[in-house]
Amino acid sequence: MQSETKSHVDQLTSPAGHPVTVLRFEGDIASTSKDAVLGTYQALPKQTAKLILLDFTKVDYINSSGIALVIQLLIEAANSAQKVYAFGLSAHFTKVFTMVGITKYAGLFAGQAEALAAL
Amino acid sequence: MSEMKTTTVEVRLPSRMGFEKVAMSTAASVAKLMGFREDRVEDLKTAVAEACINAIEHGNRLNEKLSVGVVLSAGADSLEVKVIDDGKGMSKHQAKPDIDRKMHGEEDPRGMGMFLIQALVDEAEWVAGSNGKSSYVRLMIRLDKDAE
Numbered sequence: 220m221q222s223e224t225k226s227h228v229d230q231l232t233s234p235a236g237h238p239v240t241v242l243r244f245e246g247d248i249a250s251t252s253k254d255a256v257l258g259t260y261q262a263l264p265k266q267t268a269k270l271i272l273l274d275f276t277k278v279d280y281i282n283s284s285g286i287a288l289v290i291q292l293l294i295e296a297a298n299s300a301q302k303v304y305a306f307g308l309s310a311h312f313t314k315v316f317t318m319v320g321i322t323k324y325a326g327l328f329a330g331q332a333e334a335l336a337a338l
Numbered sequence: 339m340s341e342m343k344t345t346t347v348e349v350r351l352p353s354r355m356g357f358e359k360v361a362m363s364t365a366a367s368v369a370k371l372m373g374f375r376e377d378r379v380e381d382l383k384t385a386v387a388e389a390c391i392n393a394i395e396h397g398n399r400l401n402e403k404l405s406v407g408v409v410l411s412a413g414a415d416s417l418e419v420k421v422i423d424d425g426k427g428m429s430k431h432q433a434k435p436d437i438d439r440k441m442h443g444e445e446d447p448r449g450m451g452m453f454l455i456q457a458l459v460d461e462a463e464w465v466a467g468s469n470g471k472s473s474y475v476r477l478m479i480r481l482d483k484d485a486e
Binding site: 251280283286287288290293297309310311315318320323 | 355356358359377380381384387388391435436437438440441443446447448449450451453454457
């Protein structure tokens with residue numbers, strides 16, 4: 220019943236010349252999304268992927284279990300000296316992420332261009 | 339939906355993760371018919387989804403022989419949603435999540451459902467069934483005409 224979460228990784232370079240790893244998600248982010256969220260993140264090379272951008276543009280539904288997966292990703296990233304940012308959240312989920320405090324550990328941007336310009 | 343008194347819509351869900359989206363969509367449809375703003379509809383969708391997830395996972399313990407009842411009562415200026423399960427009810431309210439404690443491994447990353455429900459609707463109460471079953475959470479969201 221929950222739509223499968225798809226994910227893929229893009230490597231980009233910010234206008235300032237920094238390599239940026241973009242994790243793009245599609246579908247629901249829920250309890251069934253562990254492989255798509257944490258698995259995809261954990262497969263990144265920790266020595267070189269230091270700036271990570273989460274793309275939620277094609278995500279319609281995030282529940283509390285999905286938010287917990289994002290927090291687990293942030294914990295692992297903090298322990299690996301990686302910085303995480305996100306873009307593409309709807310106004311509602313931007314509010315929810317702010318309410319639970321995620322914005323303290325992951326900067327949110329409206330779109331990819333704004334995020335890359337800040338990195 | 340003009341001159342609405344109280345109109346009731348009921349949905350029964352199997353205790354299977356993912357079916358909370360059926361209740362979420364139904365609640366959104368009723369709220370839109372009542373004239374709620376889009377941002378309030380989104381608040382309601384998340385609150386109803388989290389209430390159903392709690393009912394499926396904690397109330398009915400994912401037992402697919404049990405169903406979750408969702409009763410939406412649309413009044414003139416508010417929408418009440420009851421989500422009913424066969425559990426004993428929530429024994430205590432969750433504290434507000436502390437992201438710093440979560441990030442430092444001092445608090446479970448999960449466990450935000452009740453907080454989200456309370457934060458997103460105007461009223462939320464958890465009622466334990468008198469016989470140790472048929473517990474429910476009651477949510478209320480008001481049509482704020484001044485802000486519409």
